[in-house]
Amino acid sequence: MKTTVLATTAALLATTALADVNIGNPMAMTGPIPDLNAPIAEAVDLAAKHINEQGGMFADGQTFNVIRADSACDPTAAVDAVTKLINVNNVTAIVGPVCSGSAIAQAESVSIPAGVVTLAVSASSPALTNMEDGTDLVFRTTASDAYQGVALAELAMANGYDNIAVSYANDDYNAAIAEVFVEAYEGMGGTVTANEAHEPNKASYRSEVATIGATSDNLALFSYYGSGGVTLMRNALETGAFSNFIGADGMLSEELIDQLGAENLANAMFTTAASDDSTDAFATWKALADEAGIPAGDPFVPNAYDATFLMALAIEAAGSDEREGLAEHLRAVASAPGEVILPGEWEKAKAILAEGGEVNYEGGAGTQDFDENGDVAGNFSKSVVVDGAWQAELIK
Template structure:
């Protein structure tokens, strides 16, 4: 009987250890627009985030040797899909932090319905709507990309500086499109620009020729498109080119998609430019670029440095918080507020040792210094890109 009890105890102990081993992985959600209007953009962004987690795991892991397990979900760049996927990640997969969603409408819906009520910190690499700034989020929502209030106004000023005083604007009727268009409109008109046309459009129609014909009646030669280059934005640009409605075209960051070059051809895009966030030259950016290239990625792809930073920051914040999800939001600010010893991309061992020693760290990201304000927003820089060959090339910085 004693032998049986001892054997049972031994088996129970082994089972418990096995269970603990299974539970030792730290789950972090990656919620991207894998399907839907940014489907071509999402994979490089997810790869960049996975690179950050891979570096952590290769350098001893998180929270005393545990491994980060990335659990991927698809928001389809849609609020309801985002909520459904986030609910699964938080309630079933039990993630302790969320990197994403990629699209603004999903960020707003997921924060309000899932992560804030659950006390889970969310950091998006590409949710740019100004509405995110004013979320009642208890300090739990962050982003590593500037607000579209900044992008829209910068685009307006840059166009005016280039001598373009009259434009028409076509924008997707969602949180991303309307937020960016409104910021552009306010700044453009306040500085003497004229909007010859300004109209929202719905997603997924086969033809936008009537919309474009109406916008062109104001006599503008330039059409500004705030939409996604993998979706409706591509259709609008194609039909505008085919019908000669406009001569010049400017897209927001959602239009900087390789799908446009692939589908329309570089020879037809000589008058098309698009904006995109750009990291300032730094050792951190160079370090990320080298690591991402070595992993097979293209560091010029949109939002990849922002995605890497979001994932690495989430890992740093979890380490600082000791794995306590309730303390991650405060830790997110603490590891990047400009105080303490500088830590760059990939320097996980250094960061973990400093945190263990009770010392402050300051993460210097590939996309910038990332000093969050009270709303979880960051400053940043945007550039204007032209099509050269089979890729986008930086033309100039936005002012």
């Protein structure tokens, strides 16, 4: 009898697990950007909480589960993590990972061959745009660095940097945005005095700084703060090699201020994906985030909420958690026609879809209309240190 009871209990547990809707969420919980990653993961969990509190999935209210794995902002770790999520956890789709190199590697090696949709929250490398050949399985809720690199070049020129040295970490994300920046900057009439790669995670970059520092007072730095960026900037400040610093979101962290001191960052500014805080969608998102204690405007945080909510909407619209055909539904719920759905409005969206209607999600990160490559236009901000903290301003 005891054996029978245990077997029955196990069968019931298995049935319950199968009744849930599971998505995979590979995140950079370790690696070079854990501080940046932490609120992004919280936003994913908040979206899942709203979905489950407002009726769950489908007519019988199945639980929407986020199964997290550590991609460590590393291509090899991401492949391993997503392989387990897809083949062992049997997730319907992937939301994340957060780093471009990880997103590219797992998509090429695992998710695309398996026919599983990936919706990245912050992987912004231009290489994602054209990596598919007719599969339509890779999307993202943040703009490509094909746009951010241009915005950064315009910012450099607007600040009078008519010549600049470029140093970029030798990885998929930083090399790609540096290339876009250089092309755009030179096209605007700027002079690139040096354009050098640096290897991540070195104990010192004094030799690199000395070489490129002799060519310009201005440095465009493309690196992750936790894998060499802080060290390189420290070496540059110690030697007085540069007067001005600009760069992209891999460097935008409180750790930079903590390590280098706010007083030493007066002439530093970095761009990142941003939200237009004048929209109703952002106001709605901010109220939800504030209530949950999540920084609404931090880099890629609204993008993560939007990606999770969108994926749930797509699965709900599909009527099942089958992988096949999900991309078509993802495109449908992200754009017109359809009744506008704002962050947190799961119950409203669920009712519309149940009646055979259409929805159009407008997110905290902005309009999430995917183009033919799965890209969105997005917005960018520039951040500078004011009163000891980063202060962001939307780039119009």
